[in-house]
Amino acid sequence: MPLSREDVQHIARLARVGLSERDMEHFSEQLSQILDYFERLQQVDTEGVPPTAHTLSLHNVMRADEEQPPLEPEAALANAPLREGDHFRVRAILEE
Amino acid sequence: MTTTAAVRYETVIGIEVHAQLLTLSKMFCACPVPSLDSPPNSHVCPVCLGMPGVLPVINKHAVELTIMTGLAVNCDIPPEAKFDRKNYHYPDLMKGYQISQYDLPLCKDGRLEIEVDGQTKRVGITRVHLEEDTAKSMHVAAPTGESYSLIDVNRSGLPLMEIVSEPDIRSAEEARAYLQKLRQVLRYIGASRANMDEGNMRCEPNVSIRPLGSEPFGQKVELKNINSFKHAYDAIKYEVARQTQVIESGGRVAQETRGWREDLGQSVSQRSKEYANDYRYFPEPDLPTLTISREWVEEIRTRMPELADAKERRFQDQYGLSAYDAAVLAETRARADFFEASVALGGNDNPARAKSAANWINGEFARLLNADNADIEDSKVTPELLSELLDLLDAGTISGKTAKDVFEQVYRAGISPKRAVQESGLIQITSADEVSFAVEKVIQEHAKPVEDYRRGKEEAIKFLVGQVMRETKGRARPDIVIQVLKEKLNGSP
Numbered sequence: 001m002p003l004s005r006e007d008v009q010h011i012a013r014l015a016r017v018g019l020s021e022r023d024m025e026h027f028s029e030q031l032s033q034i035l036d037y038f039e040r041l042q043q044v045d046t047e048g049v050p051p052t053a054h055t056l057s058l059h060n061v062m063r064a065d066e067e068q069p070p071l072e073p074e075a076a077l078a079n080a081p082l083r084e085g086d087h088f089r090v091r092a093i094l095e096e
Numbered sequence: 097m098t099t100t101a102a103v104r105y106e107t108v109i110g111i112e113v114h115a116q117l118l119t120l121s122k123m124f125c126a127c128p129v130p131s132l133d134s135p136p137n138s139h140v141c142p143v144c145l146g147m148p149g150v151l152p153v154i155n156k157h158a159v160e161l162t163i164m165t166g167l168a169v170n171c172d173i174p175p176e177a178k179f180d181r182k183n184y185h186y187p188d189l190m191k192g193y194q195i196s197q198y199d200l201p202l203c204k205d206g207r208l209e210i211e212v213d214g215q216t217k218r219v220g221i222t223r224v225h226l227e228e229d230t231a232k233s234m235h236v237a238a239p240t241g242e243s244y245s246l247i248d249v250n251r252s253g254l255p256l257m258e259i260v261s262e263p264d265i266r267s268a269e270e271a272r273a274y275l276q277k278l279r280q281v282l283r284y285i286g287a288s289r290a291n292m293d294e295g296n297m298r299c300e301p302n303v304s305i306r307p308l309g310s311e312p313f314g315q316k317v318e319l320k321n322i323n324s325f326k327h328a329y330d331a332i333k334y335e336v337a338r339q340t341q342v343i344e345s346g347g348r349v350a351q352e353t354r355g356w357r358e359d360l361g362q363s364v365s366q367r368s369k370e371y372a373n374d375y376r377y378f379p380e381p382d383l384p385t386l387t388i389s390r391e392w393v394e395e396i397r398t399r400m401p402e403l404a405d406a407k408e409r410r411f412q413d414q415y416g417l418s419a420y421d422a423a424v425l426a427e428t429r430a431r432a433d434f435f436e437a438s439v440a441l442g443g444n445d446n447p448a449r450a451k452s453a454a455n456w457i458n459g460e461f462a463r464l465l466n467a468d469n470a471d472i473e474d475s476k477v478t479p480e481l482l483s484e485l486l487d488l489l490d491a492g493t494i495s496g497k498t499a500k501d502v503f504e505q506v507y508r509a510g511i512s513p514k515r516a517v518q519e520s521g522l523i524q525i526t527s528a529d530e531v532s533f534a535v536e537k538v539i540q541e542h543a544k545p546v547e548d549y550r551r552g553k554e555e556a557i558k559f560l561v562g563q564v565m566r567e568t569k570g571r572a573r574p575d576i577v578i579q580v581l582k583e584k585l586n587g588s589p
Contacts, residue, residue: 053379065157068126087246
């Protein structure tokens with residue numbers, strides 16, 4: 001199922017990825033192939049099989065509400081590309 | 097504009113409320129919950145920082161608090177629940193997605209009863225689900241003209257409960273009543289501090305208007321940046337007027353999010369609302385689904401405290417209190433508990449004690465607390481101290497007027513009422529002999545009213561009683577004063 005140019009542009013925008021003209025062609029093809037795999041999966045007869053969100057039959061994996069020591073702020077900020085005091089610094093958040 | 101609008105349009109409001117849950121640790125990691133004044137990025141770990149390769153684990157207590165909230169607002173608790181990823185990019189969202197719940201929330205189809213102008217109304221609750229909070233961003237506009245944002249990740253990953261109402265609310269008054277009732281429920285069950293000014297309870301009303309009698313909804317506008325019940329009320333009032341004006345002038349209400357600006361007294365347009373499918377929800381692959389057994393739900397139900405509405409009814413039945421007194425006492429769990437503890441100390445089967453405890457808590461005590469903008473749970477007055485004061489009153493050791501002074505001393509210093517009475521010599525004079533001296537003095541000093549009374553002007557005795565009370569500094573019992581005065585006045589001149 002070939003994806004339209006608009007679909008690819010929309011997906012790229014949601015992922016905050018800039019695409020060149022060549023990228024466009026490249027990813028259009030790849031994304032279409034992924035959809036094709038799912039098209040094939042759709043052919044499997046699932047009549048009477050309850051839907052599931054997971055392939056593992058695990059349920060209710062939970063932890064008790066107990067604290068553990070957090071990271072030292074210096075460790076937390078160690079890989080920050082930009083920081084100011086104990087804050088991460090990022091480009092201005094502007095409303096679209 | 098307003099008069100014609102009121103006739104022709106109906107307001108339709110649904111409200112999303114977010115409340116931070118009262119847990120010790122975060123939703124999907126064991127980071128301790130920060131306080132309001134924690135230094136930035138001091139309560140973070142690789143999980144809530146969104147580092148690669150980490151795995152979330154569900155906080156069981158947060159799940160239970162959410163189910164308890166669902167039960168408190170009469171929701172169904174479906175046997176299956178799961179978490180989903182809500183994908184969007186924003187610097188306060190560390191992973192590029194938020195773990196939330198999409199199609200299988202923990203609770204659904206509930207209702208909350210509110211009261212507005214003496215009318216009871218039922219507001220439907222669509223769902224209650226659990227998700228994680230985002231980091232906090234702060235905008236900086238430097239003097240250099242440079243503009244950037246600072247991120248504090250402490251809040252990221254805190255357990256956040258979302259409560260979504262049906263579009264059943266029809267006015268700003270109803271919206272305020274709904275929010276107040278919801279806050280009361282959350283506080284009663286200990287699910288959240290639910291303080292809007294601290295940001296641990298937030299609300300986003302969706303407001304639209306439609307011609308009265310028309311079925312389809314109008315275009316809704318989402319209101320944000322609301323930090324108090326007053327903001328909610330004002331923002332809704334403003335929005336209804338704005339939409340009415342747009343429609344009346346031939347325009348169309350745009351689908352948008354508007355932020356309330358308290359300083360301007362108006363809302364301003366924010367980003368246009370993204371469509372739901374832009375979030376590309378899908379089941380969270382890192383978290384197995386939840387199976388909610390009926391046994392678990394019932395076990396949570398047994399832990400749920402009695403709620404305000406039930407307490408209000410019981411206080412009337414059990415203690416014979418007025419509807420007003422019962423409602424005021426049941427307003428907060430702390431006040432209700434204080435009342436019941438005070439009554440129990442005086443012997444539970446004592447309706448007079450219940451009435452007097454209610455009078456003190458809702459009267460003098462409330463007056464002092466209001467003046468200090470304080471809460472009963474933080475007061476120096478304890479049920480034991482109030483009970484001791486009521487014992488002194490019942491025994492006739494102090495007068496009602498003295499009791500007020502003593503109570504204020506107890507309130508300010510937390511001292512025992514007995515001690516306060518002894519130290520200040522405020523013990524009530526109950527013997528006629530002790531009163532006699534003051535009565536003799538007053539009769540001698542006020543010849544005119546004495547004459548008046550003896551000539552048959554009964555009213556004159558009131559003045560004389562007042563003078564005796566003054567003479568005894570309010571410690572004499574009025575009935576004894578009257579008795580002694582009458583004896584002396586009616587006897588030999």
